[in-house]
Amino acid sequence: MIHRLTAVAAALLLLAGCGGTTKGSTAASGDQTAVNRTADPNAPIKEGLKIAFLPKEIDNPYEKLVDDGGITAVKELKGEGKEVGPSDASASSQVSYINTLIQQKQDAIVIAANDPNAVAPALKEAMAKGIAVVTYDSDAAPDARQIFVNQADSEEIGRSQIRLMAKQIGGSGKIAILSATPNATNQNTWIGFMKDELTKPEYKNVELVKVAYGDDDDQKSFQETQALLQSVPDLKGIIAPTTVGISAAARYLSSSPLKGKIALSGLGTPNQMRQFVKDGTVTEFSLWDPSELGYLAGHVAAALASGRITGAEGEKVTAGKLGERTIGQNGEIILGPPTVFNAGNIDQYHF
Numbered sequence: 131m132i133h134r135l136t137a138v139a140a141a142l143l144l145l146a147g148c149g150g151t152t153k154g155s156t157a158a159s160g161d162q163t164a165v166n167r168t169a170d171p172n173a174p175i176k177e178g179l180k181i182a183f184l185p186k187e188i189d190n191p192y193e194k195l196v197d198d199g200g201i202t203a204v205k206e207l208k209g210e211g212k213e214v215g216p217s218d219a220s221a222s223s224q225v226s227y228i229n230t231l232i233q234q235k236q237d238a239i240v241i242a243a244n245d246p247n248a249v250a251p252a253l254k255e256a257m258a259k260g261i262a263v264v265t266y267d268s269d270a271a272p273d274a275r276q277i278f279v280n281q282a283d284s285e286e287i288g289r290s291q292i293r294l295m296a297k298q299i300g301g302s303g304k305i306a307i308l309s310a311t312p313n314a315t316n317q318n319t320w321i322g323f324m325k326d327e328l329t330k331p332e333y334k335n336v337e338l339v340k341v342a343y344g345d346d347d348d349q350k351s352f353q354e355t356q357a358l359l360q361s362v363p364d365l366k367g368i369i370a371p372t373t374v375g376i377s378a379a380a381r382y383l384s385s386s387p388l389k390g391k392i393a394l395s396g397l398g399t400p401n402q403m404r405q406f407v408k409d410g411t412v413t414e415f416s417l418w419d420p421s422e423l424g425y426l427a428g429h430v431a432a433a434l435a436s437g438r439i440t441g442a443e444g445e446k447v448t449a450g451k452l453g454e455r456t457i458g459q460n461g462e463i464i465l466g467p468p469t470v471f472n473a474g475n476i477d478q479y480h481f
């Protein structure tokens with residue numbers, strides 16, 4: 131009994147980030163076995179850190195912008211940054227890449243998880259070997275990473291999707307969601323908050339009839355848009371909280387008689403969406419600056435791999451041109467609030 135209680139207490143301490151190897155930050159490059167349990171905020175950023183960015187999928191233009199931002203940050207810090215990743219965003223597609231990065235003795239792995247659990251065993255192995263593990267964009271199970279760099283507050287991203295859509299359909303009608311993959315942690319978290327937002331009395335006439343999955347694949351997203359419009363003839367609006375989904379849906383609608391009659395909103399890059407705002411297919415959508423997300427994640431990974439932070443709440447990270455960020459609950463760091471784009475401001479943004 132005593133033995134069991136001790137084990138439970140140790141597990142709780144671990145979860146609380148009070149000790150243990152999975153919460154500690156990695157030690158120096160070249161000393162991959164030791165783990166720092168306490169942060170030294172004055173420790174210098176080590177030179178020559180090898181930091182790998184592992185996006186959901188390599189061909190997604192959004193992820194490319196994010197990772198270019200990350201590699202820029204690593205370069206600023208005199209490290210070696212690189213991007214590697216799968217060509218599809220399926221749940222287990224990243225596992226072999228993590229294993230290779232472990233063999234390569236990278237100092238840090240920065241990953242946008244396609245599935246919170248499928249990547250967890252490999253990420254835990256990386257941490258056990260002294261590699262710093264940071265998630266960005268889409269989180270893994272919290273015990274499989276040290277820090278999650280979130281683009282914005284997840285709850286606000288989710289609720290704001292409903293607010294924007296309700297405004298565009300005049301507060302009533304059937305809507306659908308065109309998501310990315312069924313397992314994506316970020317999209318599923320946002321969809322959870324969208325559903326909760328819909329329970330508020332002001333949305334009593336807005337009905338979510340379907341969640342479709344375009345798998346962050348342009349063609350599949352295009353086809354799913356067509357299928358949604360055919361299967362729900364009185365659909366009023368589509369929310370696509372994915373840059374791949376919203377641009378494919380906009381392309382479909384822009385050449386359809388339904389252009390301007392079906393509201394389309396969600397998360398998109400201004401460069402991909404500009405023509406669809408100008409041609410009247412889309413009124414408003416939102417996003418953050420993807421390269422800033424990667425840039426912040428690069429700084430966080432370097433600070434973690436240098437022992438300046440461990441992922442504990444309250445620790446601070448200085449992220450170059452972005453300034454300082456503080457680690458919140460559950461090892462989460464937030465970039466900042468998203469921007470809403472429309473015809474009035476879209477030409478000011480070039481990403």
Ligand code: RAM
Nearest residue numbers: 192310371372373374397
């Ligand atoms: C897609 C991806 C990514 C998400 C953006 C908004 O590019 O699904 O994970 O954050 O959209």
